[in-house]
Amino acid sequence: MTITAGTEPPEAPEQSEAERPEAVPAELTGAPVGRRLVLGLLGLGAAGVVTGRAIQDWLARRLSSLQQNDPTGLSDLLPLGNNFRYYSIVGSVPVKDASNYELKISGLVDNPVTLTLPQLRAMMQTDLTLDFQCVTGWRVLDVPWRGVKLADLLDAAGVKTEGRAVRFTCFDDAYTESLTLQQARRDDVIVALEMLGEPVTHDHGGPVRLYVGPMYGYKSAKWLSGIEITGEVKRGYWEGRGYDIDAWVGESNGRNDVPTS
Ligand SMILES: Nc1nc2c(c(=O)[nH]1)N[C@H]1C(S)=C(S)[C@@H](COP(=O)(O)O)O[C@H]1N2
Numbered sequence: 001m002t003i004t005a006g007t008e009p010p011e012a013p014e015q016s017e018a019e020r021p022e023a024v025p026a027e028l029t030g031a032p033v034g035r036r037l038v039l040g041l042l043g044l045g046a047a048g049v050v051t052g053r054a055i056q057d058w059l060a061r062r063l064s065s066l067q068q069n070d071p072t073g074l075s076d077l078l079p080l081g082n083n084f085r086y087y088s089i090v091g092s093v094p095v096k097d098a099s100n101y102e103l104k105i106s107g108l109v110d111n112p113v114t115l116t117l118p119q120l121r122a123m124m125q126t127d128l129t130l131d132f133q134c135v136t137g138w139r140v141l142d143v144p145w146r147g148v149k150l151a152d153l154l155d156a157a158g159v160k161t162e163g164r165a166v167r168f169t170c171f172d173d174a175y176t177e178s179l180t181l182q183q184a185r186r187d188d189v190i191v192a193l194e195m196l197g198e199p200v201t202h203d204h205g206g207p208v209r210l211y212v213g214p215m216y217g218y219k220s221a222k223w224l225s226g227i228e229i230t231g232e233v234k235r236g237y238w239e240g241r242g243y244d245i246d247a248w249v250g251e252s253n254g255r256n257d258v259p260t261s
């Protein structure tokens with residue numbers, strides 16, 4: 001793996017020979033954090049072999065310290081080969097597919113519902129070709145997106161009159177996002193089943209991620225598992241850490257990017 005981002009790999013953990021764990025946990029050696037990168041992060045080189053609890057604890061500490069320097073995290077180190085960068089606030093995310101994926105719609109709705117991937121695929125699909133812009137400055141132009149309009153899902157569940165906002169949760173069990181109901185009903189906000197002309201890959205948040213066309217990338221929650229209608233906007237993960245709740249490209253977070261739509 002070539003590291004193309006401008007970030008220096010972090011230095012090795014400060015650990016004595018005796019404390020140094022013995023092998024890399026299996027989930028850390030698979031995608032997206034490749035074995036060589038993990039070893040590189042550990043400063044051990046390809047010959048080094050390490051694993052165990054201590055490594056996980058160290059990586060967790062390392063990730064949170066990286067996130068303080070660069071709010072969107074470690075993943076700046078990991079190009080995905082299509083100009084997107086891989087972002088995750090956790091080290092590993094379960095892999096889900098048509099056999100076990102579920103999207104739960106709950107909260108202030110008349111008909112709480114849990115949808116499977118085949119059910120989502122059977123709904124009317126909307127195609128968009130729009131840019132993806134991360135608030136840290138990178139942008140991918142003219143990305144093809146395909147999926148179910150969030151508005152259609154909200155209508156299917158029947159939002160109660162006291163519903164004002166939508167809260168999104170993810171099966172990484174960590175990330176959250178939010179939109180006002182009005183934002184959520186826009187035509188360029190979809191629950192995406194495809195991006196870049198193929199089913200959303202695991203690294204991009206598959207099998208199902210949110211895509212919020214007019215807003216910075218942090219709104220586009222990956223590994224989407226829950227859509228909850230709430231009475232007020234609740235801050236998402238990064239919004240609790242300083243990002244604007246309204247993430248309009250070019251009009252928020254002090255940036256002057258050209259809006260994409
Ligand atoms: N669950 C989850 N969704 C997430 C993130 C994350 O860390 N976890 N990062 C966000 C940010 S800041 C960006 S820019 C995009 C990155 O999408 P990509 O990893 O497909 O490039 O995902 C967004 N959605």
Ligand SMILES: [Mo]
Binds near residue numbers: 087133134136216
């Ligand atoms: Mo981002």
